[in-house]
Amino acid sequence: MATVTGARPAVGVLALQGAVREHVAMLESAGARAVPVRRPSELSEVDGLVLPGGESTTMSRLLETFELLEPLRERIAGGMPAFGSCAGMILLAREVLDGRPDQQQLGGLDVVVRRNAFGRQVDSFEADLAFAGLPGAPLHAVFIRAPWVEKAGDGVEVLATVPGPAGPDDPPDGPPVARIVAVRQGAVVATAFHPEITRDERVHRLFVELVREA
Ligand code: GLN
Numbered sequence: 001m002a003t004v005t006g007a008r009p010a011v012g013v014l015a016l017q018g019a020v021r022e023h024v025a026m027l028e029s030a031g032a033r034a035v036p037v038r039r040p041s042e043l044s045e046v047d048g049l050v051l052p053g054g055e056s057t058t059m060s061r062l063l064e065t066f067e068l069l070e071p072l073r074e075r076i077a078g079g080m081p082a083f084g085s086c087a088g089m090i091l092l093a094r095e096v097l098d099g100r101p102d103q104q105q106l107g108g109l110d111v112v113v114r115r116n117a118f119g120r121q122v123d124s125f126e127a128d129l130a131f132a133g134l135p136g137a138p139l140h141a142v143f144i145r146a147p148w149v150e151k152a153g154d155g156v157e158v159l160a161t162v163p164g165p166a167g168p169d170d171p172p173d174g175p176p177v178a179r180i181v182a183v184r185q186g187a188v189v190a191t192a193f194h195p196e197i198t199r200d201e202r203v204h205r206l207f208v209e210l211v212r213e214a
Contacts, residue, residue: 007031007212008031008033009032009033009047009208010032010033010035010046010047010048011032011033011034011035011046011047011048011049011050011207011208011211012034012035012036012037012045012049012050013027013035013036013037013049013050013052014037014050014052014059014068014088015036015037015038016038016059016062016063016066016068017054017055017058017062018052018053018054018055018059018087018088019052019053019054019085019194019196019197020036020052022052022196022197023050023052023085023196023204024036025196026195026196026201026204027050027204027208029201030201030204030205030207030208031208032204032208032211037049037068038066038068039066039068040067040068040071043071043072043075044071044075046080047081047211047214048081048082048083048187048207048208048210048211048214049072049075049080049081049082049083050083050084050085050088050207051082051083051084051085051088051089051091051092051106052085052086052087052088052196053085053086053087053088053144053194053196054086054087055087056087056088056091056096056099056103056115057099057100057103059087060091060103060104063091063104063106069104069106072106073106073107076092076107076108076188077107077108079186079187079214080187080214081187081188081189081207081210081211081214082106082108082187082188082189083188083189083190083191083203083204083207084188084189084190085190085191085193085194085195085196086143086144086145086146086147086191086192086193088190089109089113089147089149089183089190089191089192090113090115091104091105091106092105092106092107092108092188092190093105093111093113093149093190094107094109094110094111095112095113096112096113096114096115097112097113097115097150098114098115098116098117099115108185108188109156109183109185109188109190110152110153110154110155110185111149111150111151111152111153111180111183111185111190112149112150112151113147113148113149113150113192114147114148114150114167116145116146116147117147117148117150117167117179118143118145118146118148118164118165118179119165123144123145124142124143124144125143126140126141126142126143127140127141127143127162128140128141129141129160129161129181129182131159131203132157132158132160133159133206134202134203134206136202139195139200139202139203140198140200141160141162141181141191141193141194141195141198142193142194142197142198143162143181143192143193143194144193146181146192146193147192148164148167148179148180148181148192149179149180149181149192150167150169150180152180152183153185155185155186156183156184157183157184157185158180158182159182159183159184159189160180160181160191161180161181162178162179162181163176163177163178163179164176164177164178164179165177181193187210187211187214189203189207189210191203
């Protein structure tokens with residue numbers, strides 16, 4: 001099964017749609033051997049998997065078409081480290097609000113996420129975040145039609161928050177709410193933003209380290 005070449009673990013990038021190349025480049029420079037994953041046989045070769053940003057509804061459909069949905073659910077349930085950014089976070093969540101009714105979940109994170117949560121007026125924005133476990137400067141985070149985590153279970157560690165607008169379930173015109181935008185539960189990490197499109201490798205290094213330990 002899993003192949004570790006020296007200290008370079010094989011980390012897959014789900015390559016059905018979305019920001020695949022950026023993650024491959026980041027993983028390579030963060031000390032992993034990056035492997036695009038499109039088939040169950042490729043999934044079985046990797047020690048961990050990145051689920052990129054893109055469109056979660058499209059990815060969900062392609063997971064079914066490529067017969068990856070069940071194998072991926074099984075590996076995640078079996079403890080394979082996984083890192084989801086943006087649409088990847090949505091796929092890993094237990095439940096999605098404002099998703100499509102036929103959208104499939106992989107599980108792995110005991111969270112409820114709200115899709116496109118930050119609203120149309122701020123489809124894209126950037127912020128500097130304090131990110132738990134990352135030493136050094138705040139993390140520059142790019143959000144693109146990003147979700148937020150609306151509810152997190154007891155086993156979920158909140159790694160970062162950003163001040164956000166009131167959601168559909170909050171009083172209107174209330175003060176900014178600290179929105180959860182990065183979480184970890186065991187070997188599963190997710191960010192509502194896109195660390196792969198900055199030049200800061202720290203989140204990928206953190207994930208590669210987690211894969212090495214697993
Ligand atoms: N809004 C997208 C979705 O619902 C996610 C956007 C992204 O990955 N940048 O999947």
